[in-house]
Amino acid sequence: MxxxxxxxxxxxxxxxxxxxxxxxxxxxxxxxxxxxxxxxxxxxxxxxxxxxxxxxxxxxxxxxxxxxxxxxxxxxxxxxxxxxxxxxxxxxxxxxxxxxxxVMVADLATLPRDEGLDHLPSRDVGRFVDARLSVSGDDPALKPGLTEIINAIKPEAGLFIFEEPGFGPTAVTIAVQDNDLVGILQLGVAEERRGQGLGTAILHASLRWAKLKGARHAWVQVEADNAAALALYRRAGFQDVYQxxxxxxxxx
Known part of the structure; x- marks a missing residue:
């Protein structure tokens, strides 16, 4: 039910x-x-x-x-x-x-208690959008629209970027904290760096930030045919709520 x-x-x-x-x-x-x-x-x-x-x-x-x-x-x-x-x-x-x-939800109480905030979110929307487009391989023409969307987010948003010297952005995500809930959006890992645990690392970095901000549960929306993303979130404790x-x- x-x-x-x-x-x-x-x-x-x-x-x-x-x-x-x-x-x-x-x-x-x-x-x-x-x-x-x-x-x-x-x-x-x-x-x-x-x-x-x-x-x-x-x-x-x-x-x-x-x-x-x-x-x-x-x-x-x-x-x-x-x-x-x-x-x-x-x-x-x-x-x-x-x-x-x-649509999946996870209880942030299950996150390890001994892990501090190891990555701080960026406040530079333009830098994040460039990193997101680079990681995803999306059309650069989407930059103005994506920038407008992110700037319009009213709850507090943490823009997370992982980078590698000589390579550039390797992983990105947005954590949007809305009272006791945090949404994980736009998570992506550069194709050449997949399979190295970067998706898990940036997900947990964003969740730890949100937990310290007062979030108690996280939610995410994942396409049903994206097996890799579903596996990532289920390993992190996310459970299906509805479709x-x-x-x-x-x-x-």
Whole structure:
């Protein structure tokens, strides 16, 4: 049985941790749009109340027009909060499932007590974005959009960068502390340095920082087909809480 109250809280902190440029509500359907970055998390309709299922075709048509204005395809993010009637509508209309993501949580009390803060986060957003793009191999054209997103994060964010002389950035992650919760985002390890424990090291460095700041639990969102990332987080004590997927209308 999924704890919907827990899902609601994790959804809320997730939105704050990775803020969209434009946020619009249609009833309890949260429409997130971001012209500067193509991330599905930043460009999707997020229904937040299982009982809000009135006028489904009309509301989806309205949302499609909003997305078209941003040059984005209409996506609905299907979570345990999505009304069953909306899911049935999408199923009947042949909407495609764009893959699943697992939301996981860990108790920070399980972290070793004798480890201090061995890495301090950076405050230089530009340096972090350059490191993230280098590690991930993403398009450098994403730099302005990613910079805007990180600068818009309202809770305290720790930007962690591991570097190696003569090589450059080897691993990065962002820890976003929101009261007693911390979200781990954008974790990446340079392809040439994978398999050396850097992912575990930078994850634990960020978790120790958040724990010292007062966080008690950590959360992360991991694509279900990313076996390496799932193994990393499960080794660190993260456990599955719920899943979500993105749904896209069937093409004609």
């Amino acid at each position: 999924i704890d919907l109250a827990k899902v609601r809280r994790l959804e809320a902190v997730g939105f704050r941790a990775w803020p969209a440029a434009t946020v619009l509500y249609d009833g309890s359907w949260l429409c997130r749009l971001t012209a500067g970055h193509p991330s599905r998390r930043l460009n999707s309709v997020n229904p937040l109340d299982p009982s809000d299922y009135r006028d489904i075709p009309i509301r989806l048509e309205k949302a499609a027009k909003r997305f078209a204005d941003y040059g984005r395809p209409l996506l609905v993010r299907q979570t345990p909060l999505t009304p069953p009637q909306l899911i049935a509508f999408m199923d009947d209309a042949g909407w495609k499932d764009m893959g699943r993501t697992i 979500y997927s993105y749904r896209e209308p069937a093409t004609a």
